[in-house]
Amino acid sequence: MTRARVRWNGAAVTRATRTSAARGLRLGTEHVLQVARDRVPIEEGTLERSGTATVDEASLTGAVAFDTPYAVRQHEDMGLRHDAGRTAKFLELPMTEEADTVGEIIAAEIRRSLR
Incomplete structure (x- = not known):
């Protein structure tokens, strides 16, 4: 009969998992x-350049934002005309459409840390 000894360092695993999740x-x-x-609608590129992605590692929450005085109007007003490939809801749609991909990215980082 073969015996194995397993040593579990739960605190280290938790730290590694949290770090990789972040x-x-x-x-x-x-x-x-x-x-x-x-x-994002583009005229001069100001709106596009104002985009930021931030993460709060303590709460494991992330945010993507665009910060210009007209960002909300450009995002919400479906009646505005935009160049081909550019659209209103330029943030909402990617957030919804890319949710599975973001989940896969997070999962891959966690798996990598547990090897």
Whole structure:
């Protein structure tokens, strides 16, 4: 009969998992930001350049935002005309469409940390 001894260091595993989840969340928010930048209405590029992705590692929450005085109007007003490939809801749609991809990015980072 073969015996094996397992030593479980739960605190280290928890730290590694949390750190990798935060890293995955950062990569995921950056991914959503890039998809949104590809769709943001563009005239001079100011709105596109105002996009940011942030992560609060303590709460494991991420945010993608565009910060210009007209960002909300451009996002919400479905009646505005935009160049081909550019659209209103330039942030909402990528957030919804890319949710599975973001989940996969986070999961991959966690798996990588547990090897």
